[in-house]
Amino acid sequence: MASDAHCKTILQFFMLERVITVTSLGNLMERIAGSEGNSDALINKINDKIQEFSQKIVKTNCEVTGEKMYVMIFTADDADVKSQLTKDQIDFFYPLMDKIITSSGSIALITALNMGPAVTMSRVTLADAEKFIELFILKKLLLLENGYLYLSPLTIAEFRPYINENYNLDPCMLCKKMLVFGESCPSCCTPIHVQCLKDFLHNSKKAVKCPQCKEPLIAQSA
Numbered sequence: 109m110a111s112d113a114h115c116k117t118i119l120q121f122f123m124l125e126r127v128i129t130v131t132s133l134g135n136l137m138e139r140i141a142g143s144e145g146n147s148d149a150l151i152n153k154i155n156d157k158i159q160e161f162s163q164k165i166v167k168t169n170c171e172v173t174g175e176k177m178y179v180m181i182f183t184a185d186d187a188d189v190k191s192q193l194t195k196d197q198i199d200f201f202y203p204l205m206d207k208i209i210t211s212s213g214s215i216a217l218i219t220a221l222n223m224g225p226a227v228t229m230s231r232v233t234l235a236d237a238e239k240f241i242e243l244f245i246l247k248k249l250l251l252l253e254n255g256y257l258y259l260s261p262l263t264i265a266e267f268r269p270y271i272n273e274n275y276n277l278d279p280c281m282l283c284k285k286m287l288v289f290g291e292s293c294p295s296c297c298t299p300i301h302v303q304c305l306k307d308f309l310h311n312s313k314k315a316v317k318c319p320q321c322k323e324p325l326i327a328q329s330a
Contacts, residue, residue, distance in 0.1 A: 114141045115154050122154075122165060122180040127248050127262050130167070130176040151178060159183075170261045171213065171289045172251055174303030181266040192247060200224060200232060200240050201249070205259065205267070209275055213289025214256045217241070259288050280304050281320055295323035 117140050122128065128136070133147050151165050158164065162184040169176055193201060204223060208215050224237030232240075241257070244250040251258040264271070268286060271277065280287040282304040290301045298320040300308075309316055309325075318325045 111141070115150065115157070118150065119154050119158070122178075125248075126180045127260070128178055130178065133178060147178075166265050168261050168265055169301070169303055170251075171264070171287070171301060171303075172253055172258050174306065177261055179262045179265050181262070193243075196232060196236070197240050197243065200237065201244060204241075204244075204250075204257075205263070208257060208259055209271065209277070209288055213287075214258050217252065217255050217257055220257050264288055281318075282308055293318040293320060293323065293325060296321035 114137070118133070118136065121136065130147060133150075137147065137150065148167070151167070155164055162182055163180060164183050165178050165180045167176070167178055200223075204220055207220070207223065220241055221234055221237050224232040224234060224240070241250065245252050248260050249263045251260050259267075264286065271286065271288070277286060277288065278299050279285055280290060280301045281293070281298045282300055285301075287299045287301055290299050291305055292299050295318060298318065305325075316325045317323060
């Protein structure tokens with residue numbers, strides 16, 4: 109078990125970065141404690157100390173890359189993003205998040221840029237929208253992959269109550285957890301996380317059928 113001093117060092121890292129992959133956390137623990145140790149036990153120990161401050165570190169998977177990671181979220185009613193952004197940025201971020209969620213989990217960057225003047229109460233130019241999106245990516249609120257924007261693991265984890273309350277999203281058929289971006293069965297359109305599907309196909313020794321409709325199931329992503 110990591111010492112209190114080690115926990116403090118790692119907590120400081122989380123307060124700065126908010127997101128770290130499971131592999132990177134193991135490497136960090138090895139550097140500061142001389143042993144990779146048990147990451148989950150370490151996170152549980154830190155969570156015991158920070159829960160009174162409405163903070164929590166949760167383990168999740170990136171819906172886009174499939175990477176396993178830990179993210180530090182705020183559990184109070186208002187997500188911490190409101191303290192990080194200006195009013196104009198918040199007025200842009202929420203409609204942008206809505207557009208991503210209601211567009212099967214991703215939108216083209218050019219679409220997001222053109223939303224600026226239309227979705228905010230104040231005048232947001234194309235240049236402003238570009239700066240805002242760059243900031244959202246820098247703060248790890250959004251992911252940009254191949255010209256498309258996605259909600260980051262941090263945003264999905266921190267806004268989970270908001271998303272559950274405002275959107276009727278079907279869960280992943282395999283892990284039963286919230287799904288914003290993923291694939292779907294080609295026959296019945298039941299949603300599946302990309303990584304869940306890859307793991308399901310990899311671990312099966314026979315022809316794989318959809319657990320829902322029993323039709324053949326294949327990965328559609330590269």
